Amino acid sequence: MIVTNTETVPGMHMVKHFGLVQGSTIRAKNIGRDFMAGMKNLVGGELKGYTELLQESRDEALRRLIEQAQELGANAVVNLRFSTSSVAAGAAEILCYGTAVQVIQPPPT
Amino acid sequence: MIQIYFALALLALGLIVGSLLERAHYARIKKRERAFRDFPAMSLRQIPNAHEVSRASMRMGSVVISVDYFKRFAAGLKKLFGGEIHSYSSLLDRARREALLRLKDNCKDADLLVNLRFETCTLSNGANSNIGSVEVVAYGTAVWYRNDQREDLPPPVPTATRF
Numbered sequence: 001m002i003v004t005n006t007e008t009v010p011g012m013h014m015v016k017h018f019g020l021v022q023g024s025t026i027r028a029k030n031i032g033r034d035f036m037a038g039m040k041n042l043v044g045g046e047l048k049g050y051t052e053l054l055q056e057s058r059d060e061a062l063r064r065l066i067e068q069a070q071e072l073g074a075n076a077v078v079n080l081r082f083s084t085s086s087v088a089a090g091a092a093e094i095l096c097y098g099t100a101v102q103v104i105q106p107p108p109t
Numbered sequence: 110m111i112q113i114y115f116a117l118a119l120l121a122l123g124l125i126v127g128s129l130l131e132r133a134h135y136a137r138i139k140k141r142e143r144a145f146r147d148f149p150a151m152s153l154r155q156i157p158n159a160h161e162v163s164r165a166s167m168r169m170g171s172v173v174i175s176v177d178y179f180k181r182f183a184a185g186l187k188k189l190f191g192g193e194i195h196s197y198s199s200l201l202d203r204a205r206r207e208a209l210l211r212l213k214d215n216c217k218d219a220d221l222l223v224n225l226r227f228e229t230c231t232l233s234n235g236a237n238s239n240i241g242s243v244e245v246v247a248y249g250t251a252v253w254y255r256n257d258q259r260e261d262l263p264p265p266v267p268t269a270t271r272f
Contacts, residue, residue, distance in 0.1 A: 004224075006154055007154060042126075042177060044200075045175065050242070051173045
């Protein structure tokens with residue numbers, strides 16, 4: 001599966017269009033209960049645990065999107081966007097959406 | 110009385126350790142940015158010249174950074190008077206630059222990075238939270254040129270405009 005956030009896949013020809021696909025996941029952020037993050041907050045700096053947590057959730061959302069695109073028979077997703085919204089205090093939804101398409105190698109000129 | 114001393118100690122800890130950590134982080138960022146000087150990332154949506162592309166793939170890099178106790182206190186004071194809150198602008202600046210560097214780390218062998226986008230979200234639970242942290246994701250499409258074309262075409266942007 002080719003995923004890009006440009007309108008086309010550079011170097012490929014788009015032949016079919018399957019419409020919007022999306023994947024999302026909702027994670028509780030658990031801020032304040034995480035002791036290490038609380039300690040780290042005194043001196044500032046990167047909160048590695050949260051970086052990993054959010055990275056995992058984004059990968060999960062992307063995996064669901066790709067699954068959906070595969071079911072439609074697409075071999076690429078273009079114009080991918082990420083979006084985050086908080087649904088309740090302490091929980092965030094990570095959403096990614098894009099357009100599922102079928103692309104082919106252009107004929108040699 | 111003990112509570113006041115405790116708060117002052119936390120402020121001093123935040124001020125001293127926090128600014129040391131920030132300075133060290135900026136030094137690391139600048140060093141890595143110099144190393145990536147020849148790898149342009151651009152927010153253009155199309156590839157700026159006639160290179161033939163062999164492969165394109167989306168990559169991302171993300172980071173969660175928080176401010177220290179002293180800066181949070183200082184920002185609270187600054188909110189009374191208005192104006193730029195420097196402690197938060199340096200937080201976001203660090204986070205964006207770090208995220209971009211991680212994105213570039215994820216596609217070191219690519220020739221070009223197009224359609225760069227930043228996505229920011231705060232992790233604090235509302236205004237009265239005592240945690241001021243922010244997550245920044247940088248994502249873009251990494252492009253690999255066809256091997257036989259790498260040499261004989263000019264670089265995608267003039268050298269003077271590269272960073």
